[in-house]
Amino acid sequence: MKTTLEIMKETAAVKTSIMTAPTEDKNRILTAMADRLVEAADDILAANALDMADAEGRLSTVMLDRLKLTEARIQGMADGIREVVKLPDPAWQITESHTRADGLEITKTCVPLGVIAIIYESRPNVTSDAAALCIKSGNAVILRSGKDAYRSSAAIVRALRQGCADAGYPEALIGQAEDTSRQSSLDLMNGVGYVDLLIPRGGKGLISTCVENAKVPCIETGTGICHLYIDETADLDMALKIIENAKTSRPSVCNAAEVCLVNRKIAGELLPKMRELLVEKRTAEGKIPVELRLDKTCADIIEGTPAGENDFDTEFLDYILAVRAVDNVDEAIAHISAHSTHHSEAIVTRNDAAADKFVRGIDSAAVYVNASTRFTDGGEFGLGCEMGISTQKLHARGPMGLRELCTYKYVVRGDGHVR
Secondary structure (H helix, E strand, O other), X not given: OOOHHHHHHHHHHHHHHHHOOOHXXXXXXXXXXXXXXXXXXXXXXXXXXXXXXXXXXXXXXXXXXXXXXXXXHHHHHHHHHHHHHHXXXXXXXXXXXXXXXXXXXEEEEEEEOOEEEEEEOOOOHHHHHHHHHHHHOOOEEEEEOOHHHHHHHHHHHHHHHHHHHHOOOOHHHEEEOOOOOHHHHHHHHOOOOOOOEEEEEOOHHHHHHHHHHOOOOEOOEOOOOEEEEEOOOOOHHHHHHHHHHHHHOOOOOOOOEEEEEEEHHHHHHHHHHHHHHHHHHHHHOOOOXXXXXXXXXXXXXXXXXXXXXXXXXXXXXXXXXXXXXXXXXXXXXXXXXXXXXXXXXXXXXXXXXXXXXXXXXXXXXXXXXXXXXXXXOOOOOOOOOOOOEEOOOOOOOEEOOOHHHEEEEXXXXXXXXXX
């Protein structure tokens, strides 16, 4: 087994080849990666079956769904890579320029970061998404998956590395940490001189550890305590449709709703309908019902579980929704400001003034009016796929696509100019 330091050295040693590669070459690499991924489907599924067998009984149903691969999901991963081929290449594009009176030309040019390391948990599709975005933007990548998904991710990486070789580029452009212990994460956090940017994708514990301990630049991503606020003027049918989608379409992802704030004026009408939709109907259809964790006002209207002390500060990633009644949009904004992880928040309203106040008052990466938070995703935002959802404000915010994997430098051209 190679050490993480050896892998960092190998990847850093070849980064210039991709940083200077023309767009045509990068697209050839990506196309070969997608082809190899499909060809390796049987090997990837066999590796995933072993991961699933080990995780059975330890992970929840929704987390097992995140881990599981199928032929359709592998094809979807390959299709995602091919979509990245179609996207414009941000590297070496001039974003600003001006020429001084003495003829000195100054241009601000978008350039790759170099080596990007990503630490992620049990989502093997992140492996191909991250590699594709890094290659297209001119970066080498080091992948460190969680141990639950390691065999699946390793099989995917083997296919992607073969794609690099098919296109005449070094396999080491896509590195994978072979050590799944905490030490490999620490090595990446301390990879000064080898890692240009570290992106953690996972739970609160992982992200906090990286942000607090990394000696290399680190982007805070992901933890999503996403809120819905149902205003007194909301169309209730629309509100119920949005609540159902935001909570149940895929509860294990960071853009799923975890908290629903309901205006007191409509709570008596909305909450029984919400319980019927999320609990009674789902139970009758043989689906997992949503556990509603209710504040006192809501508990007086419908049955559910009394909300605990931490329920409005928890990313459940499960069929659980914390529900609270509020007086107005100002109280909703105040609650969200106190409890949000600055990921995605939504208001359902027919009042333009309330919508505008919400948009201006909410300090999150994505703010929605009359739409589900589930759209906070690189593919949905037209970025192809994403490296993660940045919840910080410097360099990148929201879904991170190709442009967010670049920095810039100034290129200055003269003709013997001296100062």
